[in-house]
Amino acid sequence: MKSVTLIFILCLCGCNTSQQVKKEPWIEQAVDTWPYFALTNEISFADTTYYDIANSFLINTGFDTIGVSCKHLFMVFENQLGINTIDLGNRFHYWYMYPKNQKSELVTVKRLINSNANERVGHFSSLKNHDWIVFELKGKGDALYPLKVRYTPVKKNETVYAVGWGMNQKDNSRPVLIKLQCFKNAGDYFYTSSLNADTDAHGRSGSPVIDQNGYLVGIVSGQEGNLGVISGVNYLKRVFDRYGIRYMISYSSG
Numbered sequence: 001m002k003s004v005t006l007i008f009i010l011c012l013c014g015c016n017t018s019q020q021v022k023k024e025p026w027i028e029q030a031v032d033t034w035p036y037f038a039l040t041n042e043i044s045f046a047d048t049t050y051y052d053i054a055n056s057f058l059i060n061t062g063f064d065t066i067g068v069s070c071k072h073l074f075m076v077f078e079n080q081l082g083i084n085t086i087d088l089g090n091r092f093h094y095w096y097m098y099p100k101n102q103k104s105e106l107v108t109v110k111r112l113i114n115s116n117a118n119e120r121v122g123h124f125s126s127l128k129n130h131d132w133i134v135f136e137l138k139g140k141g142d143a144l145y146p147l148k149v150r151y152t153p154v155k156k157n158e159t160v161y162a163v164g165w166g167m168n169q170k171d172n173s174r175p176v177l178i179k180l181q182c183f184k185n186a187g188d189y190f191y192t193s194s195l196n197a198d199t200d201a202h203g204r205s206g207s208p209v210i211d212q213n214g215y216l217v218g219i220v221s222g223q224e225g226n227l228g229v230i231s232g233v234n235y236l237k238r239v240f241d242r243y244g245i246r247y248m249i250s251y252s253s254g
Helices: 073-081 124-130 233-242
Strands: 006-008 039-045 049-060 065-069 092-098 107-112 116-120 133-137 159-164 176-185 189-194 208-210 216-224 227-232 247-249
Touching: 039 073, 049 073, 049 092, 049 216, 124 216, 124 227, 159 216, 159 227, 176 227, 189 216, 216 233, 227 233
Parallel strands: 006 247
Antiparallel strands: 039 049, 039 092, 049 065, 065 133, 092 107, 107 133, 159 176, 159 208, 176 189, 189 227, 208 216, 216 227
């Protein structure tokens, strides 16, 4: 296993002052001017191609750009293709990620980094605490914006935002921003309540969840009753550590 390099950049103004968090420059601009970071998936196997299935996004680790989507997509592959482990298998053809309706801006998956032929697909109840699949990419997609990761936990009552496309969304020109409030943090995942009225959660799996500074804090995993389930970055960090993916911790407070 490759060693993991951690670089801590502390933005401290003095011993008695709190750490300052630098906001992403676009976060306070109009949402329709935000850079493209919410993507959709096109996934092809030998005899089946899935179009606009779930959401995905890119991550800036500080050293490289990687692709990410939700692991519970394998539940679809298991039901329809008989793939019962977290491995794309020999029938896999290609996986593209791109902003919906802008396929010219696609990036192509090179390989599934956390592929594991010994890991059973399982069910949502077990997947929600590690609902991340991580990809090495063939191209970097210059027009696409990779998100930076916040590694500190989301606090109860903290406001965060899910950004992605829903299955029944009428206007597909831009992804929808959904305002969420953390109801409870369970460690590897957290529950949220929606602060947007009449929001259809169907099909939003894999959407990035960002904090009020524009940093990635989770991935949309599913719904339990009236609460959304967000898989947190704890497992993502473990993937980085396990597979020798170098990453930079640029700040640590929400």
